[in-house]
Amino acid sequence: xxxxxxxxxxxxxxxxxxxxxxxxxxxxxxxxxxxxxxxxxxxxxxxxxxxxxxxxxxxxxxxxxxxxxxxxxxxxxxxxxxxxxxxxxxxxxxxxxxxxxxxxxxxxxxxxxxxxxxxxxxxxxxxxxxxxxxxxxxxxx
Numbered sequence: 001x002x003x004x005x006x007x008x009x010x011x012x013x014x015x016x017x018x019x020x021x022x023x024x025x026x027x028x029x030x031x032x033x034x035x036x037x038x039x040x041x042x043x044x045x046x047x048x049x050x051x052x053x054x055x056x057x058x059x060x061x062x063x064x065x066x067x068x069x070x071x072x073x074x075x076x077x078x079x080x081x082x083x084x085x086x087x088x089x090x091x092x093x094x095x096x097x098x099x100x101x102x103x104x105x106x107x108x109x110x111x112x113x114x115x116x117x118x119x120x121x122x123x124x125x126x127x128x129x130x131x132x133x134x135x136x137x138x139x140x141x
Contacts, residue, residue: 043088044116048073049081052102053090057110061094061103 032040044050048071055070056062064082068075082102085091092105104110120127127133 040088043084043090044113046081046084048077049085049090050113052078052081052085053104053109054113056091056102056104057113061101063099063101067102 044053051071052067055067062070064075064078067082068078071078082091082093086093086102086105089105090109091102094101094103
């Protein structure tokens with residue numbers, strides 16, 4: 001199997017595991033379960049992961065060490081966040097010898113971030129003081 005096929009099969013297995021036993025109202029098999037979409041959005045909810053995606057969107061392909069330097073975070077933490085972003089389909093990796101270079105996986109991601117900023121801006125103060133949102137957006141992971 002190729003990488004795309006493997007990824008698709010992994011996603012299908014994950015989707016079945018996440019939704020097993022849940023009562024889901026779905027219009028078709030192409031629609032995502034709310035639990036899966038929530039996990040995708042949660043990948044962007046962490047400030048460090050969001051900064052990684054924004055850096056890659058702005059600067060293009062970056063090596064892990066460049067991300068570590070720009071983020072001022074330990075390499076282990078950056079690598080953990082990159083693994084999450086890769087699993088969720090937000091970034092892709094290119095291996096060059098022993099080096100890994102990361103890029104945005106889909107050209108629509110910067111537009112998604114821009115839309116999110118536009119939607120959040122009028123509510124910035126309320127969002128910043130929302131205790132429920134704060135608990136879900138900790139970069140201490």
